[in-house]
Amino acid sequence: MALPKGVHRVRRRLANGRSRFHFYAWRGGPSFWVDDIREPKDPDFYVAFAEAMERPQPKSVLTPSLVDWFLSSAARAKSSRSFADQRKWLLRFAEHFHDAPAVIFEERGSRGEVNKWRARWKHSPKQHDMAGTHAVRLLNWAVEEGHLAEHHCHKLPRLYKVDRSEVVWTAADRAAVNAIAPEWVQRLLCVACETGLRPGDLIKLTRASVEETPRGRRLRVRTNKRGRTAHIPITPALAQVIDATPGGQMLILTNASGNQLTEHRASEGLRQWRDKAGLSGNLRLQDCRGTAATRLLSAGLSLSQIASHMGWSLRHAANVIEHYARVSPDETDAVLEKLAKAKGGAS
Structure with a gap:
């Protein structure tokens, strides 16, 4: 037949x-x-x-319809914040190509058209690159789903290039903030530096995340960005924060009024007290992850486990930890010795 x-x-x-x-x-x-x-x-x-x-055959599909289908599909971003960003950029994409059939992206010349569109944000390299990232994700999905045979927008050149592996909160930085900041900021900074969690995960930490282990305790957290479950050792400093949380309070971190933090308030609150402490304006809440990587290595996690938890490559994780040790003389010898062993085990 x-x-x-x-x-x-x-x-x-x-x-x-x-x-x-x-x-x-x-x-x-x-x-x-x-x-x-x-x-x-x-x-x-x-x-x-x-x-x-x-x-529908590709030639009958207009670009706005392609965007609508993607935003309604299982491939859309999972977290509410990521989806909001994705939706914002793809609606801009749909508006720009409002009368263009999706099949135009099978033509080589479409790469230039997409570059012209995102050049509207060339004044802001991060926004320029974000526009391209979301457009390519949409087109990749369209090919996978059979709406397009191919597209020519792979590996669009990026404007924003930054290496923050050398931006870490040292013990001296933390001490400077802790000397003047209110308790809720001190707790936030401590938990961020001890766990390496992103702001969106930090503000959702509860007592229910704490698990007993044969050797102590750990945090069990399902991360927002990748949806993975992270198991984080509870260090002595982190244990003090958890144990000092009021008995009737489920959230480990709150704002000054005892209410739930937002990502923006968490980042802004730390930024304000960082400035009052006279520290570098380059330090952000997200940069606590470098300090945490060092803490986790000292707590016994392997380099590959740390890299997986942070969403980094092994090389980046090693670079961050090595830099932290270099700028924190009181920890240099012990940390570098553990890092050398970890590198050997990861090779």
């Missing part, structure tokens, strides 16, 4: 030498069947083909 008219069949060789056939509703269209048989006889094959053919 011949294949239905228009079906595009692709043969792929497996590692064991056998062949597997992937079937697409049309060339560049959605995949609807995978089989070891070159010409499937299964009735479900024809049902799947009919369902795939009901999906």
Whole structure:
């Protein structure tokens, strides 16, 4: 029995030498069947083909529709903040290409058009790059879903380049803030430096995150950005903060009134007291992660575990820890010795 008219069949060789056939509703269209048989006889094959053919062909899809489908799909950003950013940029993309069929992105010239669009934010390298990041994510999804056969916007050049591996909160920096800041800021700075969690995860920490272990306690946290579960040792400094939390209060970190913090208030609160302490304006709440990486190494985590928790490469994690040790003489010998062993174990 011949294949239905228009079906595009692709043969792929497996590692064991056998062949597997992937079937697409049309060339560049959605995949609807995978089989070891070159010409499937299964009735479900024809049902799947009919369902795939009901999906709109690329040339009939306008860019705003593509954006709407993506924002309604399971591929959209999971956290509310990430989704808000994604939606903002993709609606801007849809507005700019409001009358353009999605199929234009299969043409090489579309790369230049996307670069022209994001050049509207060339005054702000971070926004310029963010625009491109979201546009490429949309187009990648469109190819995967069969709405486009291909696109030419991979690896768009970036304007924003920064290496913050040498920006860390030293013990002296923390002491300067703690000497003048209110208790809620001191607690925030301590937990950030001991856990390495992002602001969005810090403000949601509760007593329920604390778990007993055979050797002590740890925090079990499902992170917002990657949806992974992180297990973080509770260091003595972190234990003091947790144990000092009022008995009837579930949240470990709150604002001055005892209410839940927002990411913005957490970052701004620390920034204000950083400035009052006369510290570098380059220090941010997120830079506590470098200090935390060192703490976690000292607490017994491997370099690969730290890198995974932070979302860093092994090299970046090692660079951050090494820099922290260099600028914190009281810890240099012990930290560098552990780092050397960790590098050896990770190689």
